Amino acid sequence: MDANQEPTVNRRPSLLYGALSLVLPGLGQAIAGQFRRGSGIFLTFIVLAGLSIWTVAQRARFPDLTLSAQIFWIVFLECAALLLFLICIRYLLNRFLIKDVSGQVFTQWGLIIFYAVAIFLIADSLLSNAGTSEELQQVYESTTVFSAAIFAVFWFWQIGDAARIGARQEIPSMGPAIASACLLIFVLGWNITQIDLPKAIEEYRDTQVILRQLIWPWEAAFEFEVVSVEATARVQAPCPEGEIGPPENEPIAGESWIIVTPTCGELSVLSLSGEFTPGTELTITGGNFTPGSEVEIFWKNPIGNPFRPRGVGETIIPIDENGEFVTNLNIPQALIPDTAVGAQIHTVVIREESTVVFTWRLSREMKLALVGMLETIMLGLMATFFGIIFAVPLSFLAARNLMSNIVSTISAITGGLLLAVAGLILAGLITGQISSLLGGLSENPILIALIGLVLVLGLGYLGWRLGSWGLATLGERAPAILSRILTAFLFALIGAAFGYALGLFFSRGIRAIILPDEVAALTEDRYAIFGAGVLGVISFIYAYRINFDGEIRIGMIIYAIVRTIMNIVRAIEPLIWALVGIIWVGPGPFAGTIALTLHTIAALGKLYSESIESIDPGPLEAIQATGGNRLQTIIYAVIPQVLPPFISFTIYRWDINVRLSTVIGLVGGGGIGFILIQWIRQFEYEAAGLAVWLIAITVSVLDYVSSEIRERFV
Amino acid sequence: MLQIENLTKIYDDGTQALTDVSFTVEEGEFLVVIGLSGSGKSTLLRCINRLVEPTEGRITWNGRDITAADQSELREIRREIGMIFQHFNLVKRSTVMTNVLSGRLGYTPPAWSLINRFRKEDRVRAMQALERVGIPDKAGNRADELSGGQQQRVGIARALMQEPKMILADEPVASLDPVLAHSILGNLERINQEDNMTVICSLHFLDLVQRYASRVIGLRDGVIVFEGDSQDIRQLSDERFKEIYGEEAERLGG
Structure with a gap:
């Protein structure tokens, strides 16, 4: 231009x-x-x-x-x-x-x-x-x-x-x-x-009903009582010859009354051809109602179900200034079960709906919403709690400044890994034995899981220590070439196992996308063995020639692995985790807790580890200089420094978790979201409005409280 | 007796911090290391207790090879070497008492530390150490409530808790004003003389060196360029002085 x-x-x-x-x-x-x-x-x-x-x-x-x-x-x-x-x-x-x-x-x-x-x-x-x-x-x-x-x-x-x-x-x-x-x-x-702006403007009115209910749903929060005055009289139908029916009512002073005459008659009949024969005409007289109001006539069949009689006379009757009325009504058609033979007693009900009375009792919807809200808050709390338990140790593993100086030799890692795996297998076997002694996993799931956890951790750790020590000692005592070949061989074993797994993963995970499953399955062995061979040889050469005595920065390897896993878990939305949780333990708050816990571990782990990385390294150096070991350095130099940010991040996360758990409820994770989505689907917008209001109130209160607490710690 | 032979340190980024440094420290000496910042003073001190891993060379102390020690032996050696830092390196949010007690960690079973437990006599010893540096009334205060001079006293008390046979002081007075500097170095001198403790201290100011050192080593670019006692320092010619501190250096103090 x-x-x-x-x-x-x-x-x-x-x-x-x-x-x-x-x-x-x-x-x-x-x-x-x-x-x-x-x-x-x-x-x-x-x-x-x-x-x-x-x-x-x-x-x-x-x-x-x-x-x-x-x-x-x-x-x-x-x-x-x-x-x-x-x-x-x-x-x-x-x-x-x-x-x-x-x-x-x-x-x-x-x-x-x-x-x-x-x-x-x-x-x-x-x-x-x-x-x-x-x-x-x-x-x-x-x-x-x-x-x-x-x-x-x-x-x-x-x-x-x-x-x-x-x-x-x-x-x-x-x-x-x-x-x-x-x-x-x-x-x-x-x-x-x-x-489509014109459409949005034209059809705006449709939202008004919903919006009104959503914005001000508080009338649904409390119960309203309808105070009504009722008077009844009994009528017999059908009326065989010679019968006179139940006795007529008498006027009662101080109470509403009705008198129906006669008290015996025939029902209206609607024949199959659509011909309507009205029943016996009744005269209904009443007194002691509120002057100037209206009463409604209901007919109660012998089973006791009231209905509005139709086509047999006026059913809404005005009351005169004396509080009385007179009206005529044909006995309506009432469906009588075939088994009911002979005369039945029907009831005429006159109801005066006078006033609607507000009560302070909470409505059923409000109670449900409150329970759901409580569930949601607790869900957020529990997820945060479990998140802390797992995130704290992980965060230390994911802190670069703590991990970067952890080094080990190839022989120590090799021996350690092999015996650690042996320890894990042993732990599995022992747990299996104990489990069968205690009557199987289904009998004592928690006890057996605990024993298994302790055994796995303990034996795995013991194996690691023993293996590292054993191979290192061997390296000092045995002829150098022997221990060198042994170490390289063992290291090659580990490499081969890793390669095997990688090969399988490549075949099942990546090739299976392109090829049909059967074809991929046919060749997966070949890929696994190929991977094992290549990585085994590479590991052997690496361990034997290149880096036998040198140190491996094992700390940084662990750091990278933990960071990667946490990043992946964090990248997956809690909503997806909720779906996993629902398949795992079924819909409900527990599934939501699992979903939020997984996400919280990863998110808090990252925040925690970043605050560990930003601490002053001076005290660490000082504690190391006094001869303190790694645990003592962490307790006396790291924890006092990271406590305030940890508390602050934790409360922040709790805040987030409560907000998220409302959303997780929408997909079946329990809590108020679960109730809310049901109300929305049933078009109960007033109840849904209650839930939305409760969420808004809770979140803003929580937001305020959490920022107040955090201010005190930072 | 501390013997340092052919000590060389090259950092991962390729910086050559120390080149073939060798010297001996007798028991009870007050050895001062002088040199510009970046000359390798801090690296030298940190190599002695292996807060920094030496690249080459050997350090032996009373017959023990520090450079060859494994982790547990190293911790035993470290607890007999107290260390004082330029920036005090206290845990600011912990109390003075906890900071002083942490000097005792090398003697405390690690499992006790999980519940913050120390021996009773360690608590008594901590109060004594605080009395010795003159701030027993600050035991309950948080470390960051104290002034710079007081914080460095806490640092000294923490080192004393180790019942060390040697103290390494890395620029202990560089963050303090001259009056406080004299008071802190006076503390160190008293410990040096009363307990016959070896002190290796790096310093900036020549007048402080002349006042306190029993022997002096000058470092420049990681190489020893000067060795002598405090007498020699007093008689140092401007040429020698510039050799240590570089061409642009001016003589400030006495």
């Missing part, structure tokens, strides 16, 4: 560069020496064009990239022609008519606005007369026109850019390019997210 803004000194090369960019966007810039700029323009051009065409194709009912591309380029050329026309007009105006700068700026903006309006008009007319083809109608959306129009601006800008760079070896501003790219992405984004 700005190609000819200023007269150029050196015309010929500038036009050449412009022409190059006209053919291929960015080419002129690249040849003029601005290679990065040129390639950037080219890439932007490709990406934006692709995105535009793709979007247009997506929104069509029959996605066809070729068709969309054709249409896009046609519209683009139209826009470009319009733009070129405007640029020429501007050039001529500036050259011959308008000489003062403010006038030129005015024309420029005028033309920009003209361009925008023209595009809007074109888009509108295209939309209304998009030809006869249904496909064309779908593709010829206003988005096509808008994006093609912006695209034309970008195109002309980069031509002018190339020309100017070629002419003066000076870099013009990227402003118009960035602006048009942003605008284009905005237009595409508007289309892709299917934003």
Whole structure:
């Protein structure tokens, strides 16, 4: 657009560069020496064009990239022609008519606005007369026109850019390019997210009912009692000859009363052909009701179920100023079970619903919501608690400053690893034996798990120490070559085991994606053995030749492993963990606790380890200098320093966990979210509003409390 | 007797901090190491108790080879060598008492530390150490409530708790004003003379060196460029002085 803004000194090369960019966007810039700029323009051009065409194709009912591309380029050329026309007009105006700068700026903006309006008009007319083809109608959306129009601006800008760079070896501003790219992405984004403002405005009223209930649901929080006055009279039906039915009521002083005459009659009958025969007409007289109010007549069948009689007379009766009324009613049709033979006693009920009384009793919904809220808070608490227990030790393993100086020799690691594995297997066997003695895992799961844990940790550790010590001692006593070969051999074993696992993983995990399962399974042995062989040989050579006596920074290896695992666990959303938890232990708060605990361990582990990494190293050095061992250094130099940030992070995490647990409830993790999603699905928006309010109150109270506590510790 | 033979330290990043340093320290000496910052004083002191692992060379102390010691032996050697730091290296949030007691960790079973337990006589000894450095009334205060001079006294008390046979002091007065410097070095001198304890101390100021040292070693770029007693330091010519401190150095003190 700005190609000819200023007269150029050196015309010929500038036009050449412009022409190059006209053919291929960015080419002129690249040849003029601005290679990065040129390639950037080219890439932007490709990406934006692709995105535009793709979007247009997506929104069509029959996605066809070729068709969309054709249409896009046609519209683009139209826009470009319009733009070129405007640029020429501007050039001529500036050259011959308008000489003062403010006038030129005015024309420029005028033309920009003209361009925008023209595009809007074109888009509108295209939309209304998009030809006869249904496909064309779908593709010829206003988005096509808008994006093609912006695209034309970008195109002309980069031509002018190339020309100017070629002419003066000076870099013009990227402003118009960035602006048009942003605008284009905005237009595409508007289309892709299917934003429809007119619809939002037209259909806003539909939300009013829901919104009103959600915003002020407090009436549902308490119980309302309906105080009603009832008077009853008994009527017999059917009425065989000679029977007179139950005795008539007498007026009672001080109470509402009704008298029904006669007290014996026939029911209305609706025959199969739809013919209605009304029953015996009753006269109902009543007194001692509230003057000026209305009463309602209900009919109670012999089983005791009341219903509104229909088609047999008025059922809403006004009361006169004396508190009395008289009305007529035919005995309605009442379904009597086939087994009921003979006369039955029905009841006429007159009910005066007078007042609705507010009580301080909580409604059922409110109680449910409160229980759910409590469950949610506790869920967050428990997840935080378990998270701390696991995150604290892990965080020490994931702190670079503590781990970086832990070194070990190959022989110590080899012996340690082998005997540690042996210890683990032994622990497994012993646990199995104890388990069968105690009656199996299902009998005493916790006891056996505890024994297993202690055995695994203890024997694993013992094996590690014994193995490291054993191989190191051997290295001192035995002939050097012997211990060297032995160590290298054992190290190669470990390497081979690792390689075997990697091979299996490659075969099952990666190849299985491409190949059918059976084919992958056929060859998985070969991959595993290949992996084992390669890593075994590499480990042997490494241990034997390269780094036999040297130290391995085992601490950094552990650090890297723990960090990686924590990063992966943290990267997976708690919602996904909740799904795992639900499959594991079924829906409910326990599943939510598992999900949050896993995520909390990783998140807190990272925060903790980072605060350990930022401590003052001086006290550590001082404690080491006094002869304290690693444990003592941690207790006396690290913990006092990291306690305040640990407490602060923990409370912060608790806060987060309570918020998250409401969301986790939505997918079945228990707590208030669980109740909330059910109410939403049952369209009980008032109850849902209660839950939302409780969540909002709890979270803000918690937010305040946690920030107050944290302020005190930092 | 501490013997250092051909000590060389090259850090992982390739910095050559010490080159072939050899000297001997007799028991009861007050040895001062002088040199510009970056000359290798701190590295030298930290190599003696292996807070920094020497790259090459041998350090023997009373017949024990410190450089060859394994972890548990090293801890036993370390608890007999007290150390005082330029920035005191106290745990600021812990009480003075806990900081002093932590000097006793080398003698305390590690499992006791899990419940913060010390022997009763260690607590008595800690009070005595605080009395000896003159701040018994600060025992219950948090370490960061104390002034710089007081914090360094806590550092000395912590070192005394080790019942050391040698004290390494890494620029113990560099963060303090001159009056406090004299008071802290006076403390060290008293310990040196009363207990006949070996003190190896790195210092910046020449007048402090002249006042307290019984022997002096000058380091420049990790090489020993000067060795003598305090008399020699007094008679140091400007040329020798510049050899230690570099061309741009000016003589400040006495």
